[in-house]
Amino acid sequence: MGTYRSMRDFTRTAEPAGAPPAGAAGPERRFVVQRHRARRLHYDVRFEIDGVLVSWAVPKGPTLDPKARRMAVHVEDHPLEYEDFEGVIPHGQYGGGDVIVWDRGTWEPYKSDDPAAEVAGGQLHAELYGERLRGKFLLVRRDGSARDGSARDGSARDGSAREGKEQWLMLHKKDEHAVDGWDAEDHPTSVVSGRTNDEVAAAPDRLWRSGVPAAEAEVETHPAAPQVAGPSDDELAALDDLGASGTWEVFGRRLRVTNLDKELFPGRDGEPPVTKRELLRYAARIAPVALPYLAGRALNMHRFPQGAATAGFWHKQLPDHAPDWVPRWDRPDVDPGESTTYLVVDEPAALVWAANFGALEWHAWTSRTSAPDLPTYALVDLDPGPSTAWDDLVLLARLHRDAFEHVGVRAFPKLTGRRGIQVWVPVTVGPSFDETRAWVERLSRTVGKVVPDLVSWRWEVRERGGQARLDYTQNAVNKTLVAPYSPRAAAGAPVSAPITWDELDAEWLRPDAFTVRTVLDRVAERGDPFRGALAGDQVLPPLR
Numbered sequence: 056m057g058t059y060r061s062m063r064d065f066t067r068t069a070e071p072a073g074a075p076p077a078g079a080a081g082p083e084r085r086f087v088v089q090r091h092r093a094r095r096l097h098y099d100v101r102f103e104i105d106g107v108l109v110s111w112a113v114p115k116g117p118t119l120d121p122k123a124r125r126m127a128v129h130v131e132d133h134p135l136e137y138e139d140f141e142g143v144i145p146h147g148q149y150g151g152g153d154v155i156v157w158d159r160g161t162w163e164p165y166k167s168d169d170p171a172a173e174v175a176g177g178q179l180h181a182e183l184y185g186e187r188l189r190g191k192f193l194l195v196r197r198d199g200s201a202r203d204g205s206a207r208d209g210s211a212r213d214g215s216a217r218e219g220k221e222q223w224l225m226l227h228k229k230d231e232h233a234v235d236g237w238d239a240e241d242h243p244t245s246v247v248s249g250r251t252n253d254e255v256a257a258a259p260d261r262l263w264r265s266g267v268p269a270a271e272a273e274v275e276t277h278p279a280a281p282q283v284a285g286p287s288d289d290e291l292a293a294l295d296d297l298g299a300s301g302t303w304e305v306f307g308r309r310l311r312v313t314n315l316d317k318e319l320f321p322g323r324d325g326e327p328p329v330t331k332r333e334l335l336r337y338a339a340r341i342a343p344v345a346l347p348y349l350a351g352r353a354l355n356m357h358r359f360p361q362g363a364a365t366a367g368f369w370h371k372q373l374p375d376h377a378p379d380w381v382p383r384w385d386r387p388d389v390d391p392g393e394s395t396t397y398l399v400v401d402e403p404a405a406l407v408w409a410a411n412f413g414a415l416e417w418h419a420w421t422s423r424t425s426a427p428d429l430p431t432y433a434l435v436d437l438d439p440g441p442s443t444a445w446d447d448l449v450l451l452a453r454l455h456r457d458a459f460e461h462v463g464v465r466a467f468p469k470l471t472g473r474r475g476i477q478v479w480v481p482v483t484v485g486p487s488f489d490e491t492r493a494w495v496e497r498l499s500r501t502v503g504k505v506v507p508d509l510v511s512w513r514w515e516v517r518e519r520g521g522q523a524r525l526d527y528t529q530n531a532v533n534k535t536l537v538a539p540y541s542p543r544a545a546a547g548a549p550v551s552a553p554i555t556w557d558e559l560d561a562e563w564l565r566p567d568a569f570t571v572r573t574v575l576d577r578v579a580e581r582g583d584p585f586r587g588a589l590a591g592d593q594v595l596p597p598l599r
Contacts, residue, residue, distance in 0.1 A: 098113045106135065126225075138159070139159075141154055156246055179195075297312065348419060351423045434478070467585050471566055490595075540553075554584060
């Protein structure tokens, strides 16, 4: 097990870290065979012995054919939690690739009562009771394969035998379960999900995280969006009836709300200013729509306690005075001086609490708290320069629309509520931020070559000559883009509103077209055009 842990970076790999060996197995020993496409395809055959999975890599897979001899490389022991692992190990990690549970069941030694001693002696006699593999098997260490894994004459072994590992043979005894010519590759599906390696690679269902107990380590890669009802008419009426401050009971929580008549957003187009009372009302009404984009993610709050006409500031640390019921996440392994505890909007009342706290803008992480180093979106931020006309920015968005269609990638645009347009690309959990950033950079640089006069790749605004920047650098941990349906700190309380690709051609289109007073009517009439971004099953194709 020490070897297993030393060869992996559990902040990136989905594999379980595992607990220390827990002693002898119970009366029923388990086994599992995982079809593993890493640098080469092989089958990992694992037997539960003394609290761990003793493991062999079998390049051609186990067989029921008694005439066949399969090479098996004795690899490091794995934790018992690995028994049902089916998913993707990130590329660049040891064993990077996709894994399915090809067979599983129970087994028993049929020559002795001490299988650990058998392994140490160079032979393991195992009778398997699996879904595919049944009958008596023998694993035997090959002559000339020294205990340190090197050939006794000092020569190197072929590439299929990993350096430092023992070479064994695996064979099936001639019994009632033997089948001549039986080939594992004729059975390429998982006995758990029925999926192939290709299907698991395209849409892995889960990850495992280290640093937590194994029972809590499983992470769904595309969990179901939370479904909540909006505030009742009585709850909204209770807010209207409050004085300047008071206690508002909403979504089953009691919130102390303050300064309700304070003007937070200047009016625009002849409309009156937007008060804090109206902001809280909007937060409660939009919560059922916005919650799927916020739940399970740390929230960086952009606070403007004195209103949008004044300078705001970023607030990431959840304050000590936050009510105990407010959901939160303690970030592991933070550097000194960094925020340690973040708000997580896992329930609608938490969004209302944030608005009352002066968070006029809501910026959720693009990774989940369960896997903070692995993004669920790739992001394109079309950031206009001082000289960028709105029509030019829309042209850049249309070119990205065409590029996404060309490479067959689902992507979803939204207005920023200020001056720009953003595009969110849902991805299955697995690629790192470095990988999504590189992918977006390559796509956007290709788009930029079509209209080089409109685009600058300079970082500093003053160096861009007034041109737009196609910003791929937002693809990084703890860097955020404003969440869908978040207000923006500007006159009229504009909203970062999702749109359809067709609406890029609409005459009414402008970056702050919708406000807290109008976007709810749009959602009621048209639905949420961003919902497709919640499907975390997309694998980014290579760009040539």
